[in-house]
Amino acid sequence: MLKELNPLLHSELRLGVMSILLSVEEADFTYLKQETKATAGNLSVQIDKLSKAEYIEVIKTYKGKMPCTLCRITPKGVEAFEEYVEALKTYIYRKG
């Protein structure tokens, strides 16, 4: 009845990052930091985990002379997110 929740996505910050990347298709570190209100260290770690799982793609470039870390969600990431949402629904829409 209750489906398992992908532990990589069942984390407030990682879920936030994925949610944002689903809506904008590309976001840099600074933007993600602002939107999620996370600390840089925490965000860096969580981006790394999502990247290693290939849920997001991380592109290190420069904006002018300043480093700029761009993130994009991958098809694998989209799929995982959708499955996670389906699993969540077994917890949420259960009444009756």
Place this chain on the structure above:
Amino acid sequence: MLKELNPLLHSELRLGVMSILLSVEEADFTYLKQETKATAGNLSVQIDKLSKAEYIEVIKTYKGKMPCTLCRITPKGVEAFEEYVEALKTYIYRKG
């Protein structure tokens, strides 16, 4: 934009327990263990946390001669769950 997720509810097992208790209004330890597939130790710990937060009420009785731990969700628990679901929606229904 992204609402904070109540950390007490943002846990697979505790969310599962709450979800079940929303649907049945009363459940014993054994039933919760079966439905969530949790180990007894883990379930015991998580029930305790929910109980201390007053999200659930725990009644220790006997079924015949065997101990029986009954759990019920409280109004406070229902409210917290509903808020949690609202917060989740800011992560999930964000596209576009």
Place this chain on the structure above:
DNA sequence: ATTGATGGTTTATAAAATAAACCAAATTAC
């Protein structure tokens, strides 16, 4: 009386999140 379930709790360990410390380059203030 010993063995094995049942119904748990307590304690120890593993994993995760978070924060603190740090680094390099750029910018600003003197």
Place this chain on the structure above:
DNA sequence: GTAATTTGGTTTATTTTATAAACCATCAAT
């Protein structure tokens, strides 16, 4: 020009959380 400050991060250490392992009491059967 050079010393402090800010920006954009990473790495490492600490705290918190989740989970599992060990344990305890009672019951039931042998």
